[in-house]
Amino acid sequence: MTQSDPRFHVPAPHVRPGDTPDFSHIAIPPAGEAKRPAVDVAGPETMDLALGLVRVLDHNHQAVGEWDPKLTADQMREGLKHMVLTRVYDDRMLKLQRQGKMSFYMKSTGEEAVAVAAAMALDNGDMVFPSYRQQGILFARGRDIVDMMCHCISNSRDNLKGRQLPVHYTWAEGNFFSISGNLTTQFPQAVGYAMAAQYKGEKQIAASWIGEGSSAEGDFHGALVLASTYKAPVILNIVNNQWAISTFQGIAAGEAPTFALKGQGYGLATLRIDGNDFLAVYAATQWAAERARAGHGATVIESFTYRADAHSTSDDPSGYRPKGEDAIWPLGDPVERLKQHLIGLGEWDEERHEALEKELNELVIASYKEAESFGTLHDGPLSPVSSIFEDVYAEPDWRLRRQRQDLGV
C-alpha cells in the first residue's frame, strides 16, 4: 500500500518544515475599521465583529478607531512592564528547566498581550479561569514572583504543596482559579461561577481562556450553551495562536471562517481581535466586562495571535512547522508594538526599555535565588511527604489514615 490521493478530506497547513514561512493567505483588515457597538447590543448584531478583526494599533503604531481604549501613558507603561516581565520570566524559566531545575515549563511568548491586557481591563476582583498560557495575568495582578517560582520548582513554599505540574498556578487571593491540566474543562465552570456571583448579587464577573485547539472539546459547547441560556456574566476567550502542540488550527476550525463565529450560533456577543495588539485586547475585554456587569450576558472573544515558541518544554516545533514563522507573523510582536506606540507618543524610549528589561531580568534572577532558598524539586526541601494525604477531603478517612501509616509518614 503506498500513498495515494486521500479518499477523504484532511486539512493540512500551507507550509511544513522545509517550506518557506508564508502568511500571505491571512487577511488582515486595517486597524480602526471595526465599529464599536454599545455594550447592550444584541448578540446577533455583533456578527460582523466575529468575522472581522478588531485592531487599534495600526502599522505605524498609532492608536486608531472607535476601539481605542484611550489609556493613559502610565497605564500603557504598566502594561508594557507586565508584558516584558512575562517574557523575561518565561525565558528565564525555560533556561532553568533546561538546567533541570523544574520538570516542565510552558512559555507564552508572543501572546503576552492576550493575558496582560485582559487582566488590566478586568477588575482585580473578577475571577479568572485561565489555561496554562496566561501567566501574564499573574504579573498584571501583582502576584509575588518568588511565590510563582516556588510553585514551579515545587519546593517547600509551593502554595500547591508540590501537587501540580509547573505553570499550573492557583492563587485564590488574587481571584485566579486553579488551572487544570485538562483542556476546556474550566470554560463551563467559569459560567457557573459567574452565575453564582450574580446570584449573590455581586458585581464580580468571570473570564476564562482556552486555546483554539481546545475549542473542539465538548465542554466548549457546554460553556456556550450555559452562557447563552442563563445570560451569564462571563467572558469566554479563545486564544487562536494557530497551533495546538503539533496540530495546526485547521484541524479544529475545519471549514469555519473564524472561531469567534461559533459564538453566533448561541446568540452571544462575539469579537475577533488582534491578540498582539495590547490596546485591542484591552478594549475588547473592557467592552465585554462592561456588558457582562450590566447584565447583558456573555461575550466570546477570539484573540488572533501566534504561538511564537514551542508548545512546552516537551516538544520541538521544527518537527511540524517551518522555522522563522514568528518573525514574519503579520500581526507582529505585542511587546514591540506597544513599545513603539509609546515611543511614538514620546512616552517611552529605547533606553528606558533597555533599563526596564535589565531591571526585570535582575528581579527575576534575584527572585529565583530567593525561591531556590526554599528548595527545589530535585534537592528539596519539598512540602512534607505526609501532605500527599491532605486535601483529598476536608478530613482524611480511615483509608487515607491507614495509607499514610503504611508509608510511614
Next chain:
Amino acid sequence: MTQSDPRFHVPAPHVRPGDTPDFSHIAIPPAGEAKRPAVDVAGPETMDLALGLVRVLDHNHQAVGEWDPKLTADQMREGLKHMVLTRVYDDRMLKLQRQGKMSFYMKSTGEEAVAVAAAMALDNGDMVFPSYRQQGILFARGRDIVDMMCHCISNSRDNLKGRQLPVHYTWAEGNFFSISGNLTTQFPQAVGYAMAAQYKGEKQIAASWIGEGSSAEGDFHGALVLASTYKAPVILNIVNNQWAISTFQGIAAGEAPTFALKGQGYGLATLRIDGNDFLAVYAATQWAAERARAGHGATVIESFTYRADAHSTSDDPSGYRPKGEDAIWPLGDPVERLKQHLIGLGEWDEERHEALEKELNELVIASYKEAESFGTLHDGPLSPVSSIFEDVYAEPDWRLRRQRQDLGV
C-alpha cells in the same frame, strides 16, 4: 425564603398549563420565499437559510418556489401512505402499551414528515442513525411491520433478542443503525461512518437525527467539528419539536436565533425548514444528500416542528404546557397538509384517504395479531434466557460461561 425576582436569567416559555395556547411570537416566513442555492455552494453562503424557513406548501396547500421538489403524484401518495401508517401504528402501539402489552412506547405524532420525507429523499442504501422518534424511516424503507412489533413487545421474534427498550429499533439490512437510548451519541458516529464509506470509495452517505434538546450535548459539537474538519458526506438533522420531555426549547436555545445557525460556526451548509411540510423536508434532504454525495460536505438541517403528543408513555404533557397547542401549531399537521395538496391537485380525495386509513388500520391490527403469535413481553415466549450472555463479545469468555452456568441456563 419566598419567591423573589430571579437573580439570574432562566428562560421560560410564553405559556404554561392554564394559559391559553399562543404561538403569535413565532414568525413564519411565507412559503416559496427561500432561495435554493446550487449544491456546491460554500457553507457560509447558506447563512440566510439558517435564519429563514424553507417552505414549499403554502397556506392554500400549493407547492411554490425554488425548493419545490416536483414529485410525482405517485411519490406523494406513497409519502402520504407512509405518514398515515406511521400515525396509525403509533396510535395502536400506544393503546397496546396502555393495555400492558409492552413496557414503553414513544410516538412521533406531528413529526411524521421529518422522518418519512427524509427517508424517501435518501437512497435506501444510505445509512441512517436516527433517534427514537424517526420510526417513519422504517415504514418508508418497507420494513416488515410484524418485525417492528415483535421488537416492541420483546417476543421470541424480536430481532434484538429482547435487549432493547421498545422503539429502539435496529435493522442492518435496511441500513438503519442501532438506536441508542443515550442522546446525541450517534451524531458523531454518523460522521465517522460517512467518512468510512467515502474512504471505501462508495457513494453511500449517512444521516442522523437528534432533538433540539439533545443539541445541547457535547457530542453535538463533536459531530459538527468532525463533519467540518473532514468534510464528511453526512446530513445532521436537528428536529426542533419545541420540547425535550418537559423542557421547552429555550433551555437549549438560550439566546440563539435558530438551531440551524449553529452549523454556521463550523462553516457547514445550513437549512432551517418547515418540518411539517413533506415537500420541504424532501427537498432539503435531497439537496443535502446531493451535496454530500458530490463531495461538498455536510449539511445541518433544523426541522421546525411540534411534538403533538407526550414525550413518551412515561409523561403527561398537561403538567408543563397548555392543552390544545397542537391544534393551533402554525405549521399545521404534516399529514393533513400533504393530503390537501394532493386533493388540490386532483390526485386524492377524502374517500380514498378514509379507505387508506382503514386499510392501514386493519394492516396494523392484523400485524399485531401475527406479532403476538410469537409471544409478548408479559406472557412470553421471549428469546431464550441464555441469550443474555450472547453478543457481549464475539465469543463469551470464562466469566460469562460461569455466569451462564450460575443462572442454570
Next chain:
Amino acid sequence: MAKMNMIQALNSALDNMMEKDPNVLSFGEDAGYFGGVFRVTAGLQEKYGLDRSFDAPINEAAIVAMATGMAAKGLRPVAEIQFADYIFPGLDQIVSELSRIRYRSAGQFTTPVTIRTPCGGGIRGGQTHSMSPEAFFTQIPGVQVVMPSNPYDAKGLLTAAIENDDPVIFFEPKRLYNGPFDGHSGGALSSWGAHPKGEVPEDYYSLPLGKADVVREGSELSIITYGTLVHVALAAVEQEGIDAEIIDLKTLVPYDIETITRSVNKTGRCIVAQEAPRTSGFGAELAAQIQEDCFYALEAPIQRVAGWDTPYPHAHEWSYFPGPQRFINAMREVLEA
C-alpha cells in the same frame, strides 16, 4: 413524623435545606418547572423561585461544571442527573475537576457539590435506564459516594451530603422510590407506608456519612450490601430461614470498615452484593478488603452476588437482576463451604 416514600423524603431534604440555606440550589434536566421525571424536585421552583430550582440544558458535563463553578463561589448546588446511565458524559468533569479541586489548589478552593442520580434496574428500563455505576465513582479520590435504601436514610443522608464540604455522588435506587422491593418481581407491590423507615420527620435532620447500619443481626453469615439489594437480602434470608446479619452500607466511600469487620469477624462467613455487573464492581473492593482484614475469621470464601457481566437486558430483566434466589444460592454456598 409523616409517612413518606423515598421521593417525598428526598424532596423534604431539599426543601429543608433550601429553606435553611440560600446557597442551596437545585437544577437538572426537567428538574425545574416540572419537578423532575421522578418528581423529586417537585414544588421547589414554585416555592423558592426560578433561580433556585431550574431546568438545565441536556448536557451532563455542563451540569456538573456549572455546579462546580457555583460551588467554588460558595454555593451548595444539588445537581440532578436524570438517570445514572447518563452521568458518563459528565464523568470527566467529576474525575478531573470536581473531585480534585480541593487537592490541586491545596485547599484554596473547595467544591461542595451534591450530584443526585437515580440508579438501578427493576423498572423495565432497559440498558440505558438501569445502570448501577457506583463502583466507577468509588475509584475517584476526592468524592464520597452514598446510596440509601429507604426514605428515612435518604432524607438524612441527602441533608448530610448537601452540608458536606466535599463533593458527594448520591445514588437513589429508583426501584425503591415508591416502596421497598424484595426482589420477587411477580409479587404485589408494597409501599413505604407500612415500613418503619417510611416514618420520616418533616423537619431538618441529618445522618452521618460513613456509617453503616446493621439492619438485621445474625450469627451465621454476614451480607454486606446497599440500596435495593438490602431488601432483597432481607427477603432471601427470611425465606431461607438463615440467621444472617445484614449490613446496609449507606455510604460506599468511605465505607464503614468497622461495622463490616465486626460482623464478619463474628459470623466468619460473608456475602457481598451489588446490582452492577460483577467484574470490578464495588463488591470486589469489599471482598478484597474483608479478606484482608478478617482473613483468620473467614471459614468460607466470600461470595459475590451481582449482576452479570453484560449490559442490562430489557426483556430478561428478572434473569439479570440479582434476586432472592441468587442470594439463597450464595448463602448455601458460603454455609456449605
Next chain:
Amino acid sequence: MAKMNMIQALNSALDNMMEKDPNVLSFGEDAGYFGGVFRVTAGLQEKYGLDRSFDAPINEAAIVAMATGMAAKGLRPVAEIQFADYIFPGLDQIVSELSRIRYRSAGQFTTPVTIRTPCGGGIRGGQTHSMSPEAFFTQIPGVQVVMPSNPYDAKGLLTAAIENDDPVIFFEPKRLYNGPFDGHSGGALSSWGAHPKGEVPEDYYSLPLGKADVVREGSELSIITYGTLVHVALAAVEQEGIDAEIIDLKTLVPYDIETITRSVNKTGRCIVAQEAPRTSGFGAELAAQIQEDCFYALEAPIQRVAGWDTPYPHAHEWSYFPGPQRFINAMREVLEA
C-alpha cells in the same frame, strides 16, 4: 529480529497491520503528521497517506465516536488518546456506545475499534499525565482491556487487538516506552536493548489476548500484576531474595484465571498490584476472585500493593508510586502472616 523499544514495537505493529489491511486507520491528537507526542505513530502518514494516519481535533468523545462509526462500516480504526488521563471525555462513547453495539443490535453491527493510550506515572507528569484508569474499563461489559509490559508483548498484543472483532482498550505504560523500569527512581535508566523482550520480529505476529505470562516461577508466593509493576515486582523479589512467582497478566479483561489460580494454589500466598489508587482498583477484582477460587489454598490474606487514594502528586511522585519497598513490605506481610 530487531532491537526495539516499546514505541518502536507499537509502531511496527501498526505498520504491519496497515500494510496488511487497508481497513486499518490510525488517528488521534497530534498522531498524524507529527506521529504522536510519544512518536508511536511516527512515519505512518508519510508511508500510508493522509487518510490512513491523521490528526484529530481535540475532542476525545468525537475521536471514539468517529472510530465507532468507521468500525460499524467495516474499518478497523486505531484511535490514540494522547494520555489515559484524557480518556474520560470519551468515556460515555465507550460505556454507552462502543462497548454495547454488538449486544444491543444482537450482532447486526460490530465495532472492532482499538483505543491506544499511554498510562501510568513515573515521568513527573503530575496528576493529569499519570493516571492508570484501567479499572474503569474492566467494569464495562463488551470491551477487552490490555496492558503490555514490554516491546515484544506490546507488538503482539496490539496486533491481536487490531485483529480482534471486539473493542479493545489498549493501555501503554509510558514509563516503559524507552526501557524497563525497576521502580528505583534514582537509579540509572536502562534501555530495552539489553532486555530479551526488546528482541522484536519486524514481521507480523500476534499474541493471544486473555493469556498471562509467568515471568518468574517461584514457590513462596504469587505476585499478580501488569504493566510497569511487573518490572518493579521482579526487582523487589530479586532484592529481597524471595522465591516469588510473578504473573504478568497482559490482558485484564478477560483475565487469565487459570494461570492465576494455578499459581496461587501452588504458593498459597498472593499479592495483587496496581499503580492506580487502591480503592476499587483492578487489584480488588483480582483479590476478590482469587480468594473465592483459591480460598482453601490461601495461607495468608491477599495483600494489595497500589497507589494511594489520592490524585497523583507531582513532587512526591516517588512516595506515591508503588515502588520496590512497597512490594517488599507486602511480601514480608504475606510471608509472616
